Amino acid sequence: MNRFVRYLLIFGFMGLFTLIIFNSVIMPWYIRKAHSIPLMNLKNKTISKAIDILESEGFKAVINDTVLTNTVLSGIVMDQFPKPYSRVKAGRTVRLSISHPERLVDVPNLIGQSKRNGELILQQVGLLLDTVYFEFHPDKKEGTIIWQSPKGGDVLRKGNGIHLSVSQGKPPNFFQVPNLYQLSKTEAEKELKKSGLLLGKIDYKQDTTLIPFTVLDQSIVPGTVLERSIPVNIIISVEDLQDIFNQMMEK
Structure with a gap:
């Protein structure tokens, strides 16, 4: 008798457990399955077209995000949640991401x-x-x-x-020889000083093609980069060598 009661209690508990599982898990799943429909694919559709489709099927639409891009037209559905073909209940809100022109x-x-x-x-x-x-x-x-x-x-x-x-300006120990051609002696000396260089020996040469007392030539080629400051010799043009003598006498 005791064994019979024990078996009866065991089967009773098993039946109750099965009933609970059936009512709380299996039946709700079955009902949801029966009352859910696959969600359509809205990607690459205009936002107005996507909203019309969703509302016609009993869904709600909300714009959840914008995707900045210039590869597609503005207002195109780029993504959706839930994903396409997911089974969802009618009335579900579908979140859409749409394209927006990138500035x-x-x-x-x-x-x-x-x-x-x-x-x-x-x-x-x-x-x-x-x-x-x-x-x-x-x-x-x-x-x-x-x-x-x-x-x-x-x-x-x-x-x-x-x-x-x-x-960062000129590098350290950088001396670039300026172009002194056709400058006066005073101007040439100023340019050399700006470059961190000194005026060296001055020679004179007769030349009728240039303005008198302007630089005809220099001892170091313009643009040359030196690692230390050294004097630059120049040749000054004169129309007549007598001008040199006259200038020296005036001094």
Whole structure:
């Protein structure tokens, strides 16, 4: 008798457990399955067309996100959630991501601008300063932008960055010989001083093709880079060698 009661209780508990599982899991799943429908694929459709399709099937539509792109027209469905062909209940809200034109801006020409001015110009057009390189340059003032990428006139997405190279001025121990041709003695001496060089020996040569008392030639070729400061000799033109004697007598 006790064994019979024990078996009866076991089968009773098993039956109750099965009934609970059936009512709480199997039946709801079956009902959902029976009352759900596959969601249509809305990708590559216009937003108005997608909304019409969803509403005709009893769904709700909401624009959840925008995708910035210039490869497709504006207002095209790029993605959706739930995914296409998922089984969902009628009345479900479907979230859509649509295309939006990406804003492009013309890259300004920053060559010759100071680094600070370059930063301000980039801010005004909606671009960022990405990487800044510094290098010595014999002809460009310290702090001047001497290179940029992308170059001025190119088109770039708003919010992207520009790479710049900024001059550090002349390198140390750098002396570049200026062009003294047709300068007066005083002007030649000033140019040499600006370059950190000295005026050396002065010779005179008769020449009727140039303005008198201007530089006819120099001992070091213009543009030559020197590692140390040395005197630069010059030859001054005169119309008549007597002019040299007269000038010396006046002094």
